[in-house]
Amino acid sequence: EAQVTQNPRYLITVTGKKLTVTCSQNMNHEYMSWYRQDPGLGLRQIYYSMNVEVTDKGDVPEGYKVSRKEKRNFPLILESPSPNQTSLYFCASSLSGGGGPTYEQYFGPGTRLTVT
């Protein structure tokens, strides 16, 4: 089954404790992206990757890191989480064309992160 998986689905942590949210897709997609969803703000892009070893900042990259060592995986790293990073996070992937995602994106089920 074609899918994007994220782990963990729920996470409660404390300020400053490094964490990683994993994302994996089995569709051989070139493009992958991370979003955060906050009430009244919709989805905002954190980082994206056009292909292996190619990553770039989205709209709200501060406090986050990513890597793309393999095509299928795109982990999101919070080196020192803070309460304002409490949010619902989504990973997504799509075929890629030209300068951006011209194809529909496939979303993971989401990771609800709470930082206390």
Next chain:
Amino acid sequence: AQSVAQPEDQVNVAEGNPLTVKCTYSVSGNPYLFWYVQYPNRGLQFLLKYITGDNLVKGSYGFEAEFNKSQTSFHLKKPSALVSDSALYFCAANTDKLIFGTGTRLQVFP
């Protein structure tokens, strides 16, 4: 700044009635336009997209969307709403990245 606007936070409609969820965009060039739906505790699912050609695009679950270049709009429509259509709907525009609207909650009452 480039943006996508969904002017209604919530749309209420009775089952069997037609529904419209509004979307306007302000982006440069000729963007690709998308609608996604989010059911509770789920990720977003693709509904439909406009690339070029016919201004009326048909998508999943009986939804369609009408592209209007002069009004820079891409409204989502369905002729007859179902209770199961109740969800959060997002409009998005692609330029060099995907820009999402803030979402519209659709509530269909029996």
